[in-house]
Amino acid sequence: MVELGRFTLIFSFILTPLTIIFYLLFLKSKDLRFFISAQRGVILIFSFIVISSVSLLYALVTSDFSIEYVASYTDRTLPLLYKISAFWAGMEGSLLFWALTLVILILWLWIENRQDYRKIHVWAMIFNLGVLFFFNTLLVFLSNPFKTLPFTPADGRGLNPLLQNVSMLIHPPTLYLGYVGFTIPFAYAMASLITGKIDIHWITKVRKWTILSWIFLTIGIIYGGKWAYVELGWGGYWAWDPVENASFMPWLTGTAFLHSVMMQEKRNMLKIWNMVLIMLTFALTIFGTYITRSGALASVHAFAQSNLGPFFAAFIGGWFALFLILLALRWKKLKSKIPIENVLSREGTFYINNWILVIIAFTIFWGVLFPIIAEIVRGVKITVGPPFYEQVTIPFFLILLLIMGICPSIGWRKATLKGIIKTMLIPFLLTLITIPFLYLGGITRALPLTAVSLSILVFYIIIFEILRTAYVKAKVQKLPYITSLYRLLLSNKRRYGGFVVHIGVIFTAAGIILSTAFKKEAEITLKPGQEAEFMGYKIRYSHLMYEDTPHYTWFRAPLNFVNKKESFWLKPEKRFYRTWSEQPNTEVDIKTTLAGDFYAILEGWDKDGTAYLRVQFHPFIYLIWLGGLIMVIGGIFALLPDRRQKEPITQKQNNSKNSLEIKKGGEK
């Protein structure tokens, strides 16, 4: 299997440039035989990478420790699911997973467009394959997952205990799907630049891929937060760690792109900006891929080391150079002749929305970069951690929150101040009524109160906008209100899917604000049989438990939380894995209630069984996960086709309007 995996990787590496050449020959000669050869090449590349991936999976599952990667990330006692997840635990496996994901997406694109001979599609395939070729090169020459050891060890090192969590089965694959998915819109953007077909077509074509990638990236980020919360044992979900930042930056620029393409679709504006945004997003996904597993920057998420930095830098730099050349060549064609008529319009708010999203992305990038710059300038190493990011990004997030509410309720082209006030008056008044209740409920500090009030205002604006439009529609069309509301939501899934996403963002924002501002925490030391008080609960501790399993030894402090109404148990643990005994692993225990999460951490113990514990209460933290779920649902809803929506070019038209005159069988 090792040889099969290695050779299929080499075949895929050789075949990828050959397929690109076939596509180029087709473009030059218009000879269909080259096109067919290239199409077959795609299927073969797909097959080889799939075989290679299955070979690695087989080696992981069967514990073939002759392979260095398998010996480094698994051991015999590792449960099957984690042996599978070890596929993406290290740099080599992650790169193969990247290639596998990209080739699956390329095949999907191939299936959808196999009769599409248009230049733009062919070029998009070439660019996609170009990206794949880079990863194939790394896999064959620099980061081969099938590298064998000079001797076969009796057992492997095992998977880092922090990665032994169910979230690891979802978080990395979804994050990578998000990263890889943005390659397709990028390839189409480049294809449109090189062919000069800078009309609406490429934007329409990439819409599905962009939303899909955005959804996966959202799932990846939210699941990453959930993993950190459950697994890292400190009660947080976001540490402004370089790897976390690297996943958040393309999400921000991708979100900006999702909004600004609407400007191009509806008003034929921001054509250059859209190109820049997708290039940035693509570059940031590659940067994220590198940072995630390379260990280039100290991170709680970096579980491997590699020296691929210069290659990734050259790859991103090369694409940037090509992009800038093409952009310069098409500059005149791309320049919009349509001016923004009024800043008080949806266009205006989209400008602000894009500005703020990109500024946040820039700020985070600046935070990642600043230690390097400071070292060059001052010759002193510094760290940029959570306090820095919180200080510099919070004002921007607040503006973003407000814009999110105003933006969808303003019409295209021109809006009047009177109209905006009319739309926002009721939500604003309702928010004013809500604020005293928030204050009485304990949200007394200025920043949390402002942020929560803003979230509520935006929520009201969105709901009011939907209800108002449904009311007008019901009145005009003489329909029952519920029917009107139902039809309205289904009539423009993209718009209302977007509204649902915004509601999700509000939930997540509220969860972040409330859980951060009102977190309660206590350090408790309990001897066996002792009690402590926390948040109106009595915490009873009986004795310390421990057990040996084949995989690890655990120590557990069972805690009984009791108040007048209820009683529940939390059983925080410390685990000592056989192969990672130098790194004790904290296994927290969590009880979710409607008010928030009770969170218990076993920090240590004494010889007499005294337990040293940390208990926390995270109010409304579940809103973060719930918001993530709502965002994903909204994204999927926006992805569904509208009944009235028609493909811009049908297959029939497509073939007839083909820009290339095809020659079959070498006809002259």
Next chain:
Amino acid sequence: MSYILSLVIFFQAPVKTQKPEVRALASQFMCPCGCGRVVVNCDCGTAYKMQEEIASLLDKGFTPEQIVNNYVNQYGESILASPLKKGFNWTGYILPFAVALISVFIIFYFIRSQKKSTYILEESEKKVISEEERKKIEKELEDIE
């Protein structure tokens, strides 16, 4: 064998409880173990030792500033979770806001210049196209429709 290992682990297990002021101070330092977490959130031995050290320094009457300076002298500025607000470090804090502000001006300039160029275009079109030509174009457009 595993029983003995468990016992060894049992007696070697990290032990700690820290006061809120210790935790507040420990949240200002990055763990020197290189995990990328702040001391208060790291559960490695180094982090535990550092928290104990902070507690002991506070008990001895050292002020938080003195403790911060002590660690900066020992490990360098990289031990701090965020850069000290002095000298060149201010660039880190100010630049995002400066870029945000400058970009606002650029956007407004861009919007204004776009409006202006369209206006100029409309004016020049008026001058170039004569009434006769306009009628001719309109007729052609009608024919197309």
